[in-house]
Amino acid sequence: MLAEGSDAAAMTRSLPLASILDEAMLCYAQNGEPLRPEQGYPLRLVIPGWEGNTCIKWLRRLKLGRAPYMTREETSQYTDLMPDGTARQFTMIMDAKSVITSPSGGQRVQPGFLEVRGLAWSGRGRITGVEVSMDGGRSWQQAALQDPVLPKCHTRFHLPWRWSGENVILQSRCLDETGYRQPDRTTLVAVRGMNSVYHYNAIQSWQIATDGQVSNVHP
Amino acid sequence: MCIRNILIVGLASILSLAFGNLWASETTDQREQTHRYGIGRAATDQEIRAWNIDVAATGEGLPPGQGTIKEGAALFAARCAACHGATGQEGPMDRLVGGAGTLASQKPIKTIGSYWPYATTLYDYIHRAMPFPAPQSLSPNEVYSIVAWLLYRNGIIAEALVLDAQSLPAISMPNRQGFVPDPRPDVPKP
Numbered sequence: 001m002l003a004e005g006s007d008a009a010a011m012t013r014s015l016p017l018a019s020i021l022d023e024a025m026l027c028y029a030q031n032g033e034p035l036r037p038e039q040g041y042p043l044r045l046v047i048p049g050w051e052g053n054t055c056i057k058w059l060r061r062l063k064l065g066r067a068p069y070m071t072r073e074e075t076s077q078y079t080d081l082m083p084d085g086t087a088r089q090f091t092m093i094m095d096a097k098s099v100i101t102s103p104s105g106g107q108r109v110q111p112g113f114l115e116v117r118g119l120a121w122s123g124r125g126r127i128t129g130v131e132v133s134m135d136g137g138r139s140w141q142q143a144a145l146q147d148p149v150l151p152k153c154h155t156r157f158h159l160p161w162r163w164s165g166e167n168v169i170l171q172s173r174c175l176d177e178t179g180y181r182q183p184d185r186t187t188l189v190a191v192r193g194m195n196s197v198y199h200y201n202a203i204q205s206w207q208i209a210t211d212g213q214v215s216n217v218h219p
Numbered sequence: 220m221c222i223r224n225i226l227i228v229g230l231a232s233i234l235s236l237a238f239g240n241l242w243a244s245e246t247t248d249q250r251e252q253t254h255r256y257g258i259g260r261a262a263t264d265q266e267i268r269a270w271n272i273d274v275a276a277t278g279e280g281l282p283p284g285q286g287t288i289k290e291g292a293a294l295f296a297a298r299c300a301a302c303h304g305a306t307g308q309e310g311p312m313d314r315l316v317g318g319a320g321t322l323a324s325q326k327p328i329k330t331i332g333s334y335w336p337y338a339t340t341l342y343d344y345i346h347r348a349m350p351f352p353a354p355q356s357l358s359p360n361e362v363y364s365i366v367a368w369l370l371y372r373n374g375i376i377a378e379a380l381v382l383d384a385q386s387l388p389a390i391s392m393p394n395r396q397g398f399v400p401d402p403r404p405d406v407p408k409p
Contacts, residue, residue, distance in 0.1 A: 002273055009348035010355070012273060061270055070276040070337045072344040076329070079398065085323030087334075089398040173409075183406045191406050195327055 002069050003045050006060035013054050014068035016090075020047055026059065049123030049152040050092045051198070053078055083193035096122035096182050097201035098130055098157070098174040108212045111165035116143070117158045122176035126150065129175040130157040136169035136205065136219050137184065143172070151177075163208065169219055170206045185218060272355070274343035278388030281342060285383040286363025288371045294361055295368050298350045307372055312351075316372045319393065332373025336398055338390040341366045363387070 001020070005011040015024075025046045028035060035041040040057030047054050053073060068074065068090070079087040098120035103109045120127045126149055131140040146156035157172070173182045185202040192200075207217040274280040296305070303309075307316035307330075318328030327333075331341060346362045348354045357365070367382040376382075376390060 004270070004273070008354050010270075010272070012343075012347070063271075063273065065275060067276065069273055069343070070340050071273075072340055072348070075336055075340055075398075076331075076334060081322060081327055081329070083323065085327075086397055086399050087322075088401060091401040091403070095403070180404070181409050183409060187409065188406050194325070 002061075002063040002065055002071075003054075003056040003059060004061040004063070005040075005056045006058040010060075011056060011073060012069065012071045013056060013073055014065070014071060015047070015054060015092075017064070019092075023048055047092075049094060051078060051094060054092060078198050080192065080196035080198050082196060088196075091199055094121075094123035094199065095201045096120070096124070096127070096174050096176040096180050098127075098172040098182060099204050100132070100170055100172050100206055103170070103208060103214045104206055105214055105216045107214045109163065109208060109214065110212060111163050114161050114163050115158055116161050116170065116172075117156070118143075118172050120155045120157055120172070120174035121153065122174070122178075122180065123152055124180060125152065125177040127155040127174055128177050130155075131173050131175075132157075132159045132161075133171040133173075134161065134168050137171050137203070140173070165210060165212075167210050168208050169217065170208065171203050173203050272343075272347060274339050274346075276337045276339050276388075278339055278384060281339070281384035281387060282359040283384065284359030284363055285381050286360055286365070286367045287381055288364070288367045288376075288378055290360070291364035291366070291368025291371075294357075294365050298357070299365065302351060307369060315369055319374070322394070322397065330373065331369055332375060332393065334394050334397070336392055336395045338366070338370060338375075338392055339388055341369065342387060 001015050001017045003013055003015055025048075027040075027044050027046050028042055030036075030039065035044055040055075040059065043059045045054075045056045045059050045062075074089065078091075079089045080091060081087045098118060100116055100118040102117045103114060116132055118130070118132075120130045127145065130143045130145065132143050133140050141159060143157040143159040146158065149155050157174075173184075175181050183202055185205075188200070188202040205217050205219055206214050207219075208214050272280070295303075295307070299307075302312040303315050304311075308314050313330075314328065315331050318330040318333035321328045321333060335341065342362055345365055346355060346357060346359075349357070363382045366387065367376065367380065370376045370382075370390065371378060371380075375392065380386060
């Protein structure tokens with residue numbers, strides 16, 4: 001099925017009909033009001049757990065065909081180049097990922113009590129757990145999940161913490177109901193290399209320097 | 220969570236409309252009588268034609284017309300080079316030419332010539348989305364000509380080839396076999 005937007009470039013993606021019939025939604029409202037223009041007013045295709053790019057905004061047409069149309073967005077773009085020069089195509093589902101939103105890059109924090117907060121999500125189901133490390137991944141503590149915890153939705157997590165002012169690296173990793181655990185960066189890059197970007201979901205690291213400045217690092 | 224508050228309409232009901240259009244033996248009037256959902260109206264055949272611009276990988280959907288590399292060179296200079304550079308390599312926007320043999324390197328250069336698996340995608344996308352300030356403004360002959368020039372500059376077609384609905388889908392792109400389906404799970408479990 002070809003989904004096509006009514007943006008100036010009439011963006012298109014081919015979608016396997018059998019796998020979207022159960023869950024795809026045609027959305028015309030959100031949070032009690034019509035979709036906002038930037039969210040695709042008047043109608044947006046939403047496929048929970050899939051690449052945002054497949055959720056065509058300003059939807060004008062669904063056309064059925066016999067095979068993928070091989071549009072620019074599913075050939076030149078949204079394909080992941082592997083170290084051997086091949087590229088993965090139609091990698092629709094987004095695997096589990098989490099990120100700490102506070103403290104986070106650009107912030108400057110003071111020693112003392114800090115609540116570590118963040119978001120986790122999985123395109124394959126519910127988030128069942130998030131762990132947080134304050135020492136670059138050597139030890140992990142279970143964070144609390146905040147309701148509602150729904151399949152394929154952003155899930156909030158939080159963990160109370162006291163920062164004593166030393167140089168530290170904060171990380172989070174999540175687990176979903178399929179048993180999938182978010183991988184670390186080294187393990188993921190060893191398989192996918194450095195030129196595979198669209199579905200990158202490795203553990204992310206914030207360094208807090210002794211002056212309280214928070215920055216993104218790859219330890 | 221916002222997802223709970225999204226109001227939805229059934230995909231199946233919309234698809235039945237799409238099927239109605241695809242197997243278009245019935246007229247617009249008949250469709251209006253068959254499908255009553257209390258909102259909107261059936262699209263007219265003329266409206267569907269205006270939107271039916273997609274070109275499949277088989278070439279289905281390519282319009283009549285033809286283009287040459289000579290005309291493409293002039294059109295590219297006038298309509299495309301401001302963003303893509305005089306030879307399609309200088310930018311500032313996407314590089315279109317070159318990069319052959321770089322995909323397995325540390326700094327791959329993904330262009331039409333080195334990366335795109337189907338030549339038909341060029342027609343579909345250039346007509347659909349380019350030039351940036353005036354998408355869908357190029358005539359079929361102009362699109363065929365620009366596609367011809369880009370393929371020629373990438374060393375994929377000969378200078379004398381005239382592109383049309385028959386010759387374009389027959390072109391074999393260098394990276395045609397370069398794509399693989401989703402192999403996940405691929406990363407070892409921690």
